Amino acid sequence: MIIKKKSLIVAIVSSLVISIVLVMTVISFLLYTEMQTRNFLAYYEDAIRKTSAKTYAKQIDFFRLKAVIGRDGAFRGRPMVEGVLINNGNRVISDMLVKIKFRDIDGAVIYEVVFHPQEPALGISILGQVPIPYLTEPQRISVDPGNRLAFKRILSDCPKEIVSALKEGESQKAAENKGWTGTLEPEILSMEF
16 A cells, blocks of 8 residues: 555644644643742741741731820821830841731721831832842841840821820820820731841
């Protein structure tokens, strides 16, 4: 039985196409598994970082945590949160992300602010995030074991109710216990060592 020339060409081309599809499928599968492995490793590292932060957070104490209206300089007339944190653990903290929850008198969360206490009080300018070689982002202060770090953060999007209560509390003095009567609850979201 003689195979015609056309049939032979069709068979060769078909085999070639099937081989290419098979090779592309194997390559795609390998790329997909590599991508999934990287995603899993990133997720795993993030979970470890969060777990480590939650565990080490027990070694961090916050005190003199309060919401106030600023009195001098760039803070004047602006709502802000300030306080001091102490590293009671045995590791140097190079970066920390903190969430402060503002709770009303009934315990409901009415406002949250998330920030890095080691950054400057006025925040970091956008220029620090632009990759210009001669402009660098200011370095964050490390908190050594046993050391304290005082921090301030301007509340840029603070609800009007809190701002007015803080201003009212400032004007009527603390002796009368007027103004915002809620509480502040700190929570450490992440930490770098």
